[in-house]
Amino acid sequence: MTQEPVYPPPEPYTPNFLRRIRRGLYSWFGLLNEWDFRIPVGALRFMGLNLLLVNEPAAVRQVMVSEVEAFPKHPYMLWILEPLIGRGIFAVNGEEWAQQRRLLDQAFQMAQLQRVMPQMAAACQASLARLEAQVAGDLVAGRSVDADAEMTLVTADVIVRTILSRSLEGAEAEAIFAAFTRYQKRAGRALMLRLLRLPRRRLQGYLARDAAPIRAWLAAAIDARLNAPAAHTPGDLLAALIEARDPETGACFSREQLLDQVCVLFLAGHETSASALGMAVYLLGCFPEVQQRLRAEVLEVLGSRAGAPDRPLGFEDLRQLSYGAAIFNETLRLYPPLSFFSRESQANTELAGSRCPMRALVTISPWVIQRHEQHWSEPNAFRPERFLSDANADDRRWARDAFLPYGLGPRKCPGAAFAQQEALLVLAELVRRFEVLPDPEHEPELVARLTLRSRNGIRVRLRARS
Template identity: 85%
Template structure:
C-alpha cells in the first residue's frame, strides 16, 4: 500500500498568473504549480506587485528570524482578518504588536499546561460520550467532532464554561462562511478590487461571532469587581483583563479585549481542529501506526501507579513520544496555517534572488514541508522522522530527514512571531488521540476521501469520515 495519504497534487506550470488566481479563488493551492516544490525561491511580477515564494531554509530564517523587522506582516494579513479580529496581535506590527505580545504572554501564564488540563479533560470526556453514542451508526464526521472538541477546550479555557449544541453550530457556520469568503477576498484584492467593499462584505459574516464574544466579555466586566478572586473565575479572559504591560502600564481596552478573544478563539480551535481531523484520518488510513500508538498509550498507563483505566495525566502525556511524532508528521503533511505573507521594507536579496522593497513575500509550510530537496519521500506519512531515538534499522528515516525536521519544519512559524499556543495545542492533541485509540479502533470509510482546501486554514471541504469500533 502506498505511504502517500491524500493531497491535491500541484497543477502543471503555467506562466499565466491570472489563470492561477482564478484557481486560487477556490483554494490557495490553486496558485501553486509543480515547480514551486523544487525551487529555492520563485519570483514573479503581477499588476505592479512583486511576488516571491521563499522555500530555501536559510532565506526563510532571514525573513522570520534574523531580519524579522525588515519583513513585517503584509498589510493584506491585517485587512482580510480585520473584520473578524480587529487589530489583534496576529496581524499588527512594530510597537503595537510588541505591547500586545507582552500582555498576551502574561495572560498565557494562566494557560499553563498543567492548569488547563482539567478543561481539556472535560471537553475530551464530552467528545468520548458523543462518539460512544454514534459508534454503531456507520461512519462519523471526525472533522466536525474535532472542531467541536477544540472549540469546547478553548471556550472552557477562556470563559470557564463549555460550548455545546446550537450555540456551537451557529458559531461554526459563521466561521466557515468567513473562511471561504476571506480566501476569495484575498485573491480579488490581487486584482485590485476596493478594500472597503471587500471588508464590508466580510464584516457581515464576522458580525455574529464578534457579537457573541462581546456579550461574554460585557457579562464578565459587568459582574462588578472583576479583579477579585471571589467574583471571577481565574481563566484566560480574566488574565487578559488583568494583564498590565510592565513597560507602559497599559491594559487591553474593552474593544481590544473583544479583538484578542476573537483571535484566540479562532487561533485556538481552527488550527487544532484542522490538524486533529487529519490525524484521525491518518490513523484510519495507517492501522499499524494506530496500533503502535495504542500500545504506547497502554504501556504508559500500565507503567504508573493507579488503575490502567484511569484518565491520562499530565506526566503520562509527556511520555507519548510516538504520539508526538504522529502529531508532528501530521503537521508536516497538513500544516493548518499553510502560508504566511510578509512585506519587504527595503530592497534586498533572498537566496540570490532580487527582492525589491514592498514585495509580497510568501513562506509556505505546505510547500517547504513537502519540498523535494528537504525531505525524502516528501509526500509519504512516516512519523518515525520525528523520533529522535529512531532505531538504526529504520532504514526509511535518514539522518537528513532529522536535520530537515529541525530546519524545514515550521507549522507554528519561527522567530519572535512564533505561535505561543504550540505546547497547548500539542497537549490537547495528544490527549484527544490517546483517549480515542484507547477506546476505539479507527477504521477508514472506503466511500470517502477528504478534499483539501486551503483558505485561512487547511480544511477538508467534505469533512473527514471514519468508522469507529468499540474496543473490548
C-alpha cells in the same frame, strides 16, 4: 515506496498568473504549480506587484527570524483578518504587536499548561461521550462518523472552557461554526480579488457580515465578565487577560482590545487545532500499524502508574507519549493548518540569491516547504519516525530546518505547546476507546483558505473497544 495519504497534487506550470488566481478563488492551492516544490525561490510580477515564494530554509529564517522587522506581515493579510479579529495580535505590526505580545505572554504564563489540563480533559470526555453515542447508532445503520465536525467541536469546547470557564455545545456551536465556515470561504476569495485590485472597503464589508455574529457572541461573554462581581470571577484565561499589565508601560487591555484578543485566541485555538486533529484521525484510520503502536504506547504509560488502565490520562502521562508527539508532528508536516505566511519587504534586498524589491509580497508556505523535494525523503509519505529521537541525520536536520507549522522567530504562535498538549490528549484517549477505520467510500477534498480544511468533511468508522 511508502503509501502516500491524500493530498491535492500541484497544477502543471503555467506562466499565466491570472489563470492561477482564477484557480485560487476556490483554494489557495490553485496558486501553486509543480515547480514550486523543487526551487529555492519563485518570483514573478503581476499588475505592478512583485511576488516571491521562498522555500530555502536560510532565506526563510532571514525573513522570519534574523530580519523580522524588515519583513512585517503584509497588509493584505492584515486587512483580510481585520473584520474578524480587529487589531488583535495576528493583525498588527511593530510596537503595537510587541506590547500585545508582552501582555499575552503574561496571560499565558498565568494560565499554564498544567492548570488548563482539567478543562482540556473535561472537553475530551464530553467528546468521547458524543462519539460513543454516535457509534452505537452508526454501527447499526452502517454509517461513518464525521471526524472533522467532532474535532471542530472538541477544540472549540476546549478553548471556550479555557477562556470562559464554560462548555460549548449544540445549536450555539453550530451557529458559530457556520459563520466561521462562511468567513473562511469569503476570505480566500477576497484575497484573490484584492490581487486584482478590487476595493479594500468593499471586500472587508463582504467579510464583516460573517464576522459580526462571532464578535457579538464573544463580546457578550466579555461584557458579562467585566460586569460580574470580582468574587465570582473564575481563574481562567479571560481573567488572566484582564489582569495582565505590560511590564514596560503598565498598560492593560481595553474592552475592545480584550475582544480582539479573545477573537484571535478563539480562531487560533480551535480552527487550527481542528484542522490538524481532523487530519490526524484520518491518518490513524489509513495506517493501522501506526494506530496500534500509539495505543500500545498509551497503555504502557498508563500501566506504569497506579489506577491504570481506567483512569484518564494526566499531564505527566502526555509528556511520555513520544510516538504520539511524532504522529502529530508528522500530521502538521503533511497538513499544516496555516498553509501560507505573507510578509512585505521594507527595502530592496536579496533572498537566497534572488532579487527582492521593496514592497514585494513575500510568501512562505509550510505546505510547500514541508513537502519540498530538496528537503525531505519521500516528502508526501506519512512517516512519524522522522520526528523520533533515533531518526536518521537527514530527517533530524529537516525536522529542525524545514518544519514551521507554527511559524518561526518572535512571531511564532504563542499557543504551540497548548495545541500539542490538546492534540496528544484527544488522540490518545480516542485510540484507547475506539479502533479508527477508514471509510472506503470517502476521501477528504482539501482546500486552503484561512486554514486547511476538507470541503467534504473527514469521515471515518469507529469501532468501540471492549
